[in-house]
Amino acid sequence: MSAQRIDIQPVKGTRDFYPEDMRRRQWLFEHWRQISRRFGFEEYDACVLENEALYIRKAGDEITGQLYNFEDKGGRRVALRPEMTPTLARMILAKGASLPQPLRWYTIAQCFRYERAQRGRKREHYQWNMDIVGLAHVAAEVELMSAQAAFLEAVGLQPESIAFKVSHRGILQHHLAGLGIDGERFAAVCVIVDKHDKIGPEATATLLAEQGVDAATATAILQLLSVRGIDALAETVSDDNPGLADLRELLNLAEAAGIADRMTIDCSVVRGLSYYTGTVWECFDASGEVPRAVAGGGRYDALLQHLGGEATPMVGFGFGDVVILDLLEGRGLLPADDKGIDEVVYPLSADEFAAATRLAAARRADGQRVCVDYSQRRFKHVIARAEADGASRLLILGAAEVAKGIYKERSLSTREEREQPLPS
Amino acid sequence: MSAQRIDIQPVKGTRDFYPEDMRRRQWLFEHWRQISRRFGFEEYDACVLENEALYIRKAGDEITGQLYNFEDKGGRRVALRPEMTPTLARMILAKGASLPQPLRWYTIAQCFRYERAQRGRKREHYQWNMDIVGLAHVAAEVELMSAQAAFLEAVGLQPESIAFKVSHRGILQHHLAGLGIDGERFAAVCVIVDKHDKIGPEATATLLAEQGVDAATATAILQLLSVRGIDALAETVSDDNPGLADLRELLNLAEAAGIADRMTIDCSVVRGLSYYTGTVWECFDASGEVPRAVAGGGRYDALLQHLGGEATPMVGFGFGDVVILDLLEGRGLLPADDKGIDEVVYPLSADEFAAATRLAAARRADGQRVCVDYSQRRFKHVIARAEADGASRLLILGAAEVAKGIYKERSLSTREEREQPLPS
Numbered sequence: 112m113s114a115q116r117i118d119i120q121p122v123k124g125t126r127d128f129y130p131e132d133m134r135r136r137q138w139l140f141e142h143w144r145q146i147s148r149r150f151g152f153e154e155y156d157a158c159v160l161e162n163e164a165l166y167i168r169k170a171g172d173e174i175t176g177q178l179y180n181f182e183d184k185g186g187r188r189v190a191l192r193p194e195m196t197p198t199l200a201r202m203i204l205a206k207g208a209s210l211p212q213p214l215r216w217y218t219i220a221q222c223f224r225y226e227r228a229q230r231g232r233k234r235e236h237y238q239w240n241m242d243i244v245g246l247a248h249v250a251a252e253v254e255l256m257s258a259q260a261a262f263l264e265a266v267g268l269q270p271e272s273i274a275f276k277v278s279h280r281g282i283l284q285h286h287l288a289g290l291g292i293d294g295e296r297f298a299a300v301c302v303i304v305d306k307h308d309k310i311g312p313e314a315t316a317t318l319l320a321e322q323g324v325d326a327a328t329a330t331a332i333l334q335l336l337s338v339r340g341i342d343a344l345a346e347t348v349s350d351d352n353p354g355l356a357d358l359r360e361l362l363n364l365a366e367a368a369g370i371a372d373r374m375t376i377d378c379s380v381v382r383g384l385s386y387y388t389g390t391v392w393e394c395f396d397a398s399g400e401v402p403r404a405v406a407g408g409g410r411y412d413a414l415l416q417h418l419g420g421e422a423t424p425m426v427g428f429g430f431g432d433v434v435i436l437d438l439l440e441g442r443g444l445l446p447a448d449d450k451g452i453d454e455v456v457y458p459l460s461a462d463e464f465a466a467a468t469r470l471a472a473a474r475r476a477d478g479q480r481v482c483v484d485y486s487q488r489r490f491k492h493v494i495a496r497a498e499a500d501g502a503s504r505l506l507i508l509g510a511a512e513v514a515k516g517i518y519k520e521r522s523l524s525t526r527e528e529r530e531q532p533l534p535s
Numbered sequence: 536m537s538a539q540r541i542d543i544q545p546v547k548g549t550r551d552f553y554p555e556d557m558r559r560r561q562w563l564f565e566h567w568r569q570i571s572r573r574f575g576f577e578e579y580d581a582c583v584l585e586n587e588a589l590y591i592r593k594a595g596d597e598i599t600g601q602l603y604n605f606e607d608k609g610g611r612r613v614a615l616r617p618e619m620t621p622t623l624a625r626m627i628l629a630k631g632a633s634l635p636q637p638l639r640w641y642t643i644a645q646c647f648r649y650e651r652a653q654r655g656r657k658r659e660h661y662q663w664n665m666d667i668v669g670l671a672h673v674a675a676e677v678e679l680m681s682a683q684a685a686f687l688e689a690v691g692l693q694p695e696s697i698a699f700k701v702s703h704r705g706i707l708q709h710h711l712a713g714l715g716i717d718g719e720r721f722a723a724v725c726v727i728v729d730k731h732d733k734i735g736p737e738a739t740a741t742l743l744a745e746q747g748v749d750a751a752t753a754t755a756i757l758q759l760l761s762v763r764g765i766d767a768l769a770e771t772v773s774d775d776n777p778g779l780a781d782l783r784e785l786l787n788l789a790e791a792a793g794i795a796d797r798m799t800i801d802c803s804v805v806r807g808l809s810y811y812t813g814t815v816w817e818c819f820d821a822s823g824e825v826p827r828a829v830a831g832g833g834r835y836d837a838l839l840q841h842l843g844g845e846a847t848p849m850v851g852f853g854f855g856d857v858v859i860l861d862l863l864e865g866r867g868l869l870p871a872d873d874k875g876i877d878e879v880v881y882p883l884s885a886d887e888f889a890a891a892t893r894l895a896a897a898r899r900a901d902g903q904r905v906c907v908d909y910s911q912r913r914f915k916h917v918i919a920r921a922e923a924d925g926a927s928r929l930l931i932l933g934a935a936e937v938a939k940g941i942y943k944e945r946s947l948s949t950r951e952e953r954e955q956p957l958p959s
Contacts, residue, residue, distance in 0.1 A: 116843035118586050119629040122613055125582035127626050130640065133578045149899045151876045151906030151924075154557045158549035158659055159583060159645070160615070162542050181605040184649055189546055191584065202551050205543040211920060215906065216554065221583070225608055235582055250888050250909040257896065367889035368896050419540035452575045464674050465791035472681065472792050475573045482575030482639065485674040496635060500575075 124234025131448055136237070138446055139266075139432060140219050143239040146262045147217040150254060152241055155216050157198045159223070163188040165197040165418075168385055177224040179234065191223035195240045196386070196411070196427060197418075203244060204420045212245025212423075215254075233433065242427030249357050251426045252390050252410065253364040259394055259406055259428065260370045266435075267444040273373050273405070274397040277361065278380040279354035279390050280409075286335055286348050290328045298385065300324070300332070305381040307336055336379040344376050357390060373397070386411040390426070401438050406430035455497040456483040456518075457490075459509040466513045466533060470506060473534035498523055506531075548658025555872055560661070562870055563690075563856055564643050567663040570686045571641040574678060576665055579640050581622045583647070587612040589621040589842075592809055601648040603658065615647035619664045620810070620835070620851060621842075627668060628844045636669025636847075639678075657857065666851030673781050675850045676814050676834065677788040683818055683830055683852065684794045690859075691868040697797050697829070698821040701785065702804040703778035703814050704833075710759055710772050714752045722809065724748065724756070729805040731760055760803040768800050781814060797821070810835040814850070825862050830854035879921040880907040880942075881914075883933040890937045890957060894930060897958035922947055930955075 121127050128136055147154065163180045180190035192198060195218055203210060223235045241258055243251040256275055263273050283304070287297055303318045310318075312333050319329040338347050341358055348355060358376055365371040382391045389410030396405060408428025416422040439445050454474060458467035467483050474481045482500070484493050497505050507519040507528075517530045545551050552560055571578065587604045604614035616622060619642055627634060647659045665682055667675040680699060687697050707728065711721055727742045734742075736757050743753040762771050765782055772779060782800055789795040806815045813834030820829060832852025840846040863869050878898055882891035891907050898905045906924070908917050921929050931943040937957070945952045 115588070115841065117588055117625060117628075119625050121582055121625075122584045122586055122611065123609065125584055127582075127629070128580040129626065129630070130577035130579050133580055136580075137578065148875055148904050149902075151874075151879075151904055153554035153874055154561065155554050156552040156557055156560075158545055158551070160546045160549055160647075160659075162546060164539070164541055179607070181607065183603070183605065185547065187546065201541060201543050201545075202553065204541070205551070206553070211923065213910065223584075235584075246909055248885070248888070248909055250892065250907070253892060254907065257892075261899065364889055364892050367892040369893075417539065450575075450577055451572050455575075461672070464672070465788055468674065468677060468681075468788050468791040469793075475685070478573075480572050480575055483674070483678065485670055485672055486637065499635065 122234075124232075126233060126235065130450070134448060134450075135436060135445060136432065139436060140237075140239075142262055142265055143217075143219055143430070146258050146265060147239075147241060149261065150215070150241070150258045152215040152217040152258075155199075155202065155218050156220065157192075157195075157202060159191055159221055160189055161192045161198060163190045165201060166190060166193060174224070174384065177226045179223040179225040191235075192220070193224050194222055194384075194429060195220045195238065196242070196384075196414070196429075199240070199242055199244075199427070200414050200418050200420075200425075203423070204415060204418060207420075213251070214242070214244040216244070217241040237432040239430040239432075240427055242425060244425050245423060246426075247412070247424035249361040249390065250364055251424070252361055252392075252408075253368050253370075255408055255426060255428050256365065256374075256392065256394075257368045257370055259408075259430065260368075260373070262430075263394075263405075266439060268439075268442070270370075270373055272397050274395045275370070275374045275392055276377040276380045276395065277358065277374055277390065277392040278376070278378045279358055280381070280387050281357070281389055282344070282348060282352055282354035283335070283378060283381070285352045285354065287332070289349060290331055292324065292328070296322065301381050301385075304332070304336065304379065305383055307379050312336075339375055339377055341376045344378070354389070361390065382407050382409055384409075384411075386414045386417070388412045392428075396438055400441070401434060403434050405434050405438065450501050451480055452482055452500045452502045453480045454482075454504045454506055455493070455500065455502045456481060456506045457493050457497075457508065458483070458485065458487075459507070460487055462510060463508040463513055466518075467508050469534060470508065470518060474506070494523070508533075546658075548656075550657060550659065554874070558872060558874075559860060559869060560856065563860060564661075564663075566686060566689055567641075567643055567854070570682050570689060571663075571665060573685065574639070574665070574682045576639040576641040576682075579623075579626065579642050580644065581616075581619075581626060583615055583645055584613055585616045585622060587614045589625060590614060590617060598648070598808065601650045603647040603649040615659075616644070617648050618646055618808075618853060619644045619662065620666070620808075620838070620853075623664070623666055623668075623851070624838050624842050624844075624849075627847070628839060628842060631844075634668075637675070638666070638668040640668070641665040661856040663854040663856075664851055666849060668849050669847060670850075671836070671848035673785040673814065674788055675848070676785055676816075676832075677792050677794075679832055679850060679852050680789065680798075680816065680818075681792045681794055683832075683854065684792075684797070686854075687818075687829075690863055691866070692863075694794075694797055696821050698819045699794070699798045699816055700801040700804045700819065701782065701798055701814065701816040702800070702802045703782055704805070704811050705781070705813055706768070706772060706776055706778035707759070707802060707805070709776045709778065711756070713773060714755055716748065716752070720746065725805055725809075728756070728760065728803065729807055731803050736760075763799060763801055765800050768802070778813070785814065806831050806833055808833075808835075810838045810841070812836045816852075820862055824865070825858060827858050829858050829862065874925050875904055876906055876924045876926045877904045878906075878928045878930055879917070879924065879926045880905060880930045881917050881921075881932065882907070882909065882911075883931070884911055886934060887932040887937055890942075891932050893958060894932065894942060898930070918947070932957075 174193045178190045307315045316329045387409040391409035393404040393407040410426040412424045456467045456471045471481045471483045505521040521528045598617045602614045731739045740753045811833040815833035817828040817831040834850040836848045880891045895905045895907045929945040941954045
């Protein structure tokens, strides 16, 4: 090899996980896994590399425009997956009837997007997904929101600090159809409504006008978006709006699940993805300090059919690692850093390496998490490193100890030392 | 969205992990993590997408020819990493002196290679890596081999069923220099020696002749490759061969670690990667049933320098998921499949959904892993599914039970039922 000077940065927009970062990440993932298991969900995964065709949808999907896609050496159009749901759909299609429904599956998947440089936005993140396949009842939605709520409580967020904003594509669709907006125009209006939260009612009205929506209709749409709560919604939309019964039942079960107190019905929530068909929801920090959604989900009963299979009820959520870790860090809810080392074996010189190796093997077999400090550095350096690593005990081996068949066990908290027999 | 028919296969050469496969994978990963922690190693990770320049090395590295590389939309030459070591080196270079050495780091990383279609070879796999950075003594090698051995024992492989073949690049280099082969020719001979195990001595001699190695020298090389054991090696190479003392000390410490019984000194082990500088080893199924190495490792003290940093002692191993899972499956050592579901709540009709949701929330808060079967199917279907899912108990809720404020808890093994109070 010849010497070179390499770029020591990770690829633009991607993250390195040094041990300290990795411990935070694994702490988060372990909570996600525990909650998923508590709800009886099974974990699945697939390769981060996917067929590009899975993501090519109609206009209006931000995700299609932000694909991290390329052509491989074999001429295949492939992409680093931007989200996991199309992969889930593909896997279910591939197995067909051999998978007993309903399925309750979860995954923790790295997802990519390629977008022009923008401050604070990464090109990859990890996303916890839970999906229920084959259950048309909103009980599925409540299971998923309950899991999200259980996770948020497990990591120390009080119920009142989280707000679920819940809407229903069917309510919007039925209401807009009553106003004469359907088909392609409905999709276009959804794209606009999705921006409403960021751009406000005036800009929304302007965009609606550009789509040929007349002023009275635009006012009616904006009025729907400003409605909060199921009773006000029932007064606004017609009694035969099919999503209304769904949302009533959802709130009923949410009450039973103990999470109704943090729910708001809010039709301004649309979520970007074009495949949603029923309920959609987003989960926010109730204080409003974090402007981006912590998580979101929705029902997409038509996706399998659009990919060439049978129509199948599906509902799921995505929960990214970035926003929640920022939020938890801001609240001081991340755990203290712990390297997980119990004992450090310290041979004073290379003459004691064999005894140190034997001692470490015996202690590890005994269930201890053990490092050997083979550095042959002076006591103060070794003890400083052992303390920095968070070890509880230093096991000291000099020539005298080995000759006596013992080692000195020093407590790093009390500094007390005692002699212990060396294993043979 | 318009209907389409998608390719339901994963990208060529990549794997889907359905829940059953995922449980096997996570069982393996959990063992890897437990062993790493027992040895006091810290986990790290980086993005699977890396700068291509990290992998462009001299000829002779199979890995450079098999890069899954491409140009991204920003004109960057990037690759799906083929191995983790260059990433580790990059991360260490980026932090410099702020990382206290020695480092003991591990990772479980997905790695990619792009090769022409070949039966049974995937284009991605997961690889457990442990590396020690900043320790020049072979104690580091023995730590790593001990961890591999501890893992193999933890998954049920007896010590006698595993063989570590150990060699040293320095021995080969010093010996060949004595025969007049050095520099570029040494690298070329290494590439040939690396194939010796597969192609045999005659073909090796032919390839050596093609490199201009005379017959007497080729015979001397082949003689070295046929030597087994440290004593025979000491008789073959000169006393001042610097690798000899390393291997003697390695065997001494391996004895202390309790793993010397499964070690063989064998200079035919070279390992493909051009960056190795000292010890190299491979770990094999001792029965010979599995022809491919189960794992391999080596010392690469010059890599950081070649990437533009300070020369730093580094040693590490890679342990892939594919060969070991095949081997364990063949020996019947994989665990029985268990979905991890304790209880299934069964509301007989939608009228009992709220009570079922409440009951599930209470049982989950109590630490149980609970599904609710909202299917409203008949008893025999629900019980068959609960049994297939491996649940222990069915919690039955009909109108009569809810009216009485109870549920029926049915043991799926004894079929006994008893009434329990519904949580309020």
